[in-house]
Amino acid sequence: MSLLRSSHVQHGIKLTSMGLILACSSQVHASAEFEASGKVTAELRLFSENPQYADQYQDANLSIAVEPDFFWQWNDALDSLSFKPFFRLDQHDNERTHADIRELSWVHQGDDWELRSGIRKVFWGVTEFQHLVDVINQSDGIEDIDGEDKLGQPMINLSLVKSWGIVDLYLLPGFREQTFPGKKGRLRSSLVVDTDQAQFEAGNEAMHTDLAIRWSQSVGDFDLGAHWFRGTNRDPILEMGMKGSEMVLVPYYEQMNQVGFDLQATIESWLWKAETIWRNSESDTYWAAQAGFEYTFYGIQESYADLGVLLEYGWDQRGKKTKAIFQNDISVGARLALNDTASTELLAGVIYDVDYGSTSLQLEASRRLGDKWKITLDGRFFSADDSADMMSSMDKDDHIQIGVERYF
Amino acid sequence: MKLCPKPLTCILSALLLGSASFTFAETAEEKGLAIAQQTKESDKGWGDMEAQMTMVLRNGQGQESIREIRLKSLEQEADGDKSLSIFDKPLDVKGTAFLSFSHPVGADDQWLYLPALKRVKRIASRNKSGPFMGSEFAYEDLTSFEIEKYTYKYLRDEPCGTEQCYVVEQYPVDEFSGYTRRVTWIDQSENRLHKIDFFDRKDAPLKTLTYADYQQYEGKHWRPDLMKMVNHQTNKNTDLIWTNYQFKSGLSDADFNKNSLKRAQ
Numbered sequence: 001m002s003l004l005r006s007s008h009v010q011h012g013i014k015l016t017s018m019g020l021i022l023a024c025s026s027q028v029h030a031s032a033e034f035e036a037s038g039k040v041t042a043e044l045r046l047f048s049e050n051p052q053y054a055d056q057y058q059d060a061n062l063s064i065a066v067e068p069d070f071f072w073q074w075n076d077a078l079d080s081l082s083f084k085p086f087f088r089l090d091q092h093d094n095e096r097t098h099a100d101i102r103e104l105s106w107v108h109q110g111d112d113w114e115l116r117s118g119i120r121k122v123f124w125g126v127t128e129f130q131h132l133v134d135v136i137n138q139s140d141g142i143e144d145i146d147g148e149d150k151l152g153q154p155m156i157n158l159s160l161v162k163s164w165g166i167v168d169l170y171l172l173p174g175f176r177e178q179t180f181p182g183k184k185g186r187l188r189s190s191l192v193v194d195t196d197q198a199q200f201e202a203g204n205e206a207m208h209t210d211l212a213i214r215w216s217q218s219v220g221d222f223d224l225g226a227h228w229f230r231g232t233n234r235d236p237i238l239e240m241g242m243k244g245s246e247m248v249l250v251p252y253y254e255q256m257n258q259v260g261f262d263l264q265a266t267i268e269s270w271l272w273k274a275e276t277i278w279r280n281s282e283s284d285t286y287w288a289a290q291a292g293f294e295y296t297f298y299g300i301q302e303s304y305a306d307l308g309v310l311l312e313y314g315w316d317q318r319g320k321k322t323k324a325i326f327q328n329d330i331s332v333g334a335r336l337a338l339n340d341t342a343s344t345e346l347l348a349g350v351i352y353d354v355d356y357g358s359t360s361l362q363l364e365a366s367r368r369l370g371d372k373w374k375i376t377l378d379g380r381f382f383s384a385d386d387s388a389d390m391m392s393s394m395d396k397d398d399h400i401q402i403g404v405e406r407y408f
Numbered sequence: 409m410k411l412c413p414k415p416l417t418c419i420l421s422a423l424l425l426g427s428a429s430f431t432f433a434e435t436a437e438e439k440g441l442a443i444a445q446q447t448k449e450s451d452k453g454w455g456d457m458e459a460q461m462t463m464v465l466r467n468g469q470g471q472e473s474i475r476e477i478r479l480k481s482l483e484q485e486a487d488g489d490k491s492l493s494i495f496d497k498p499l500d501v502k503g504t505a506f507l508s509f510s511h512p513v514g515a516d517d518q519w520l521y522l523p524a525l526k527r528v529k530r531i532a533s534r535n536k537s538g539p540f541m542g543s544e545f546a547y548e549d550l551t552s553f554e555i556e557k558y559t560y561k562y563l564r565d566e567p568c569g570t571e572q573c574y575v576v577e578q579y580p581v582d583e584f585s586g587y588t589r590r591v592t593w594i595d596q597s598e599n600r601l602h603k604i605d606f607f608d609r610k611d612a613p614l615k616t617l618t619y620a621d622y623q624q625y626e627g628k629h630w631r632p633d634l635m636k637m638v639n640h641q642t643n644k645n646t647d648l649i650w651t652n653y654q655f656k657s658g659l660s661d662a663d664f665n666k667n668s669l670k671r672a673q
Contacts, residue, residue: 071673114667123527159667223530266530298535341465341473341542374500407499
């Protein structure tokens, strides 16, 4: 970095030394740095109850995921390329055995701009239990039910750094369909989603090019964001259909316009968070919001441990008409970080649906073993008796998951 | 107000300047503050800096754990420094990056980048006293030194190795600091920190930090190659080894924003 920058600065120096500097610089250009890393994860899910639907597997499921990460950088680190494929092998669910390119992208850095091209992942938003404004990438729904796993999205993203904020312009050629568990999989809807029959509003179907723009800025204690998105709705409408003589759900992807805002105020031990969207499509026009706070008790009981307490409320204008999980839901959570050498952490969250009276409990614990290993323990417990509630289909899917991660 | 190592020089400069700003009648508090100001002043103008940090964490049984971090920082004229830390080890946090805008008065602005989620999170900077990555260094031990963060009291002069040191007590202004006070040893020839004794909230001895192997950069700026932190209450210790110091490599504000945080690799 130093050589190139200084060659810009020293315009006035003599030709001979200029030549020398250029020669040095070009050597830097030529020497691309390469780095390979990644992780392998093995996970075992243990279910406490027999499945709700025929064909679903019984008590236990073993699965292995591999996620290597290749990274090159050259031109004095102004250019970089990253490649991150993903593979999962699942014991029972053929749909969950899948591969994806999470990232294959080239980034070029200018003075106050950056051009990011290729398959990438983008995160927008501030809240913890639901990510309303996070609209760029499709959810990899068979990985987990929390919507945190995403499929790589092809894009050209120009990012401009201005004194009044960062502006990101996105051109998104091509659409990724949401993934769903297969017939044998647990944690699914009563009817299997047949992704092979997916329907689209757009004439060019999954080849539709979407557009998005986002502005974000930090002003004192506040972090603000606003966006507009126009393109294929990542959340499909699931319609009844047939596969042979069998009833299935068929995803239908509409076109939509979305405007959204997100805000976080960071004041001493408080994080105040809010996200809201306005979404317009052929079938519906509505507002939705997720808002709440996180308060952290630092160094509890004279120890080094921190305890964070979270409370969020999710609202959707469509109310009970919607298939969305967070239409009228209160979420309460606790995050315990021991801040020890092994980075031991525990996260617990309860989501209570006010309309249906259902609850789901999520537990996530992790701890490093040595320098390259990590063990995780997760638990998901559901209590949903109202058959109109989307969650009722997972009522018998209480499980714990033991994970072992090896980093390299 | 300038402080001089040799009384004769002081008298001469006082005569030359014709000012009474420096007097021998100053209080211990004034002298403590003057030493802090001189320390800050003598290191001014470093501009920007890059370095590699390796932390070796040892528990009471001698088991070791390694942390590797790359650090970039940028001096600010009228504010606290900006810094960007990129974590390389342990491997499960590889690519995690931390951006901090420190302020002499009030809370620092801090953001964390989590590469697995591609998420930038604004975090509360209230957690000054917590351990940095499980080490014996607290966050507040690693943030930039700003005059306004402490009040001062000069205690005495004392030899420190081959040097002569000022011993100055520092009292954190921030109510969230993990310390009641720090006792610092600063050499009189080059204003380098040699040792800090930390006292916990109950004023019991907590930790000792010693600085070793100072090198001079750009003919002015002294930086240690090694900082050793020992916790007297737990017998744990952490060595912080600095390598590849680079000054004035041309970093600017553009290298310290949310975009640079995301591109940290």
